[in-house]
Amino acid sequence: MKAMILAAGEGRRLRPLTNHLPKPMLPVGGKPLLEHIIINLRHSGITEFAVNLHHLPQAVTDYFGDGSRLGVKLRYSIEDRLLGSAGGVKRVEDFFDEPFVVYYGDVFTLADIRPMIAHHYRSGVLATMGLYPVPDPWNRGIVEMDAAHLITRFVEKPAPEEAFSNLANAGIYVLEPDILSRIPADQPFDFGRDVFPALLADGQRVAGYVIGDTLIDIGLPEKYEEANLLVQRLER
Numbered sequence: 001m002k003a004m005i006l007a008a009g010e011g012r013r014l015r016p017l018t019n020h021l022p023k024p025m026l027p028v029g030g031k032p033l034l035e036h037i038i039i040n041l042r043h044s045g046i047t048e049f050a051v052n053l054h055h056l057p058q059a060v061t062d063y064f065g066d067g068s069r070l071g072v073k074l075r076y077s078i079e080d081r082l083l084g085s086a087g088g089v090k091r092v093e094d095f096f097d098e099p100f101v102v103y104y105g106d107v108f109t110l111a112d113i114r115p116m117i118a119h120h121y122r123s124g125v126l127a128t129m130g131l132y133p134v135p136d137p138w139n140r141g142i143v144e145m146d147a148a149h150l151i152t153r154f155v156e157k158p159a160p161e162e163a164f165s166n167l168a169n170a171g172i173y174v175l176e177p178d179i180l181s182r183i184p185a186d187q188p189f190d191f192g193r194d195v196f197p198a199l200l201a202d203g204q205r206v207a208g209y210v211i212g213d214t215l216i217d218i219g220l221p222e223k224y225e226e227a228n229l230l231v232q233r234l235e236r
Contacts, residue, residue, distance in 0.1 A: 029231030
């Protein structure tokens with residue numbers, strides 16, 4: 001299985017840390033977050049990756065090269081302008097000829113995603129969205145699921161009084177290649193704002209999978225610190 005790691009963001013909320021490093025290269029427990037992601041996905045059986053880049057791309061390409069040091073193969077897609085989460089995947093459409101994983105490059109978790117991949121195959125759906133419980137659902141895309149773990153409702157960052165669930169989009173997906181035909185080429189397009197709402201509106205089946213392990217979006221300074229503290233505790 002192949003994966004796309006979305007690593008093109010500018011990390012504005014983490015400035016000045018990201019003034020001279022792209023967000024996925026920020027150290028967590030002494031090594032770049034992106035290295036943690038690649039190693040964890042390799043443990044889940046994924047060895048071929050596409051990585052999109054935009055902000056300070058050479059920091060990533062110089063460090064990782066072709067990926068052989070980590071026992072994987074890396075392909076880079078450098079975006080002159082940001083294309084969004086779905087637009088970035090569309091740009092390397094030719095790379096994906098079977099079900100694949102999309103992983104946001106600011107997500108830290110040690111979760112084994114093989115059970116999520118197996119859930120996707122069992123469900124027979126076009127897309128499976130990784131989920132995790134959050135205390136602030138108004139800051140996330142949140143979902144409602146039925147008894148069959150199919151997503152019946154998805155709202156991106158609802159108003160606090162309109163939050164109907166605490167299960168949020170984890171930024172980890174398993175997708176069928178057919179989904180790429182629904183993404184326009186060469187223009188910004190987003191999974192949360194565009195792709196998933198359109199799938200549900202069209203009556204397509206989208207599965208949800210709750211990731212049981214700790215998951216941290218390091219996009220805020222306090223969350224970045226939380227990820228580092230977690231790794232320190234685990235290494236004791």
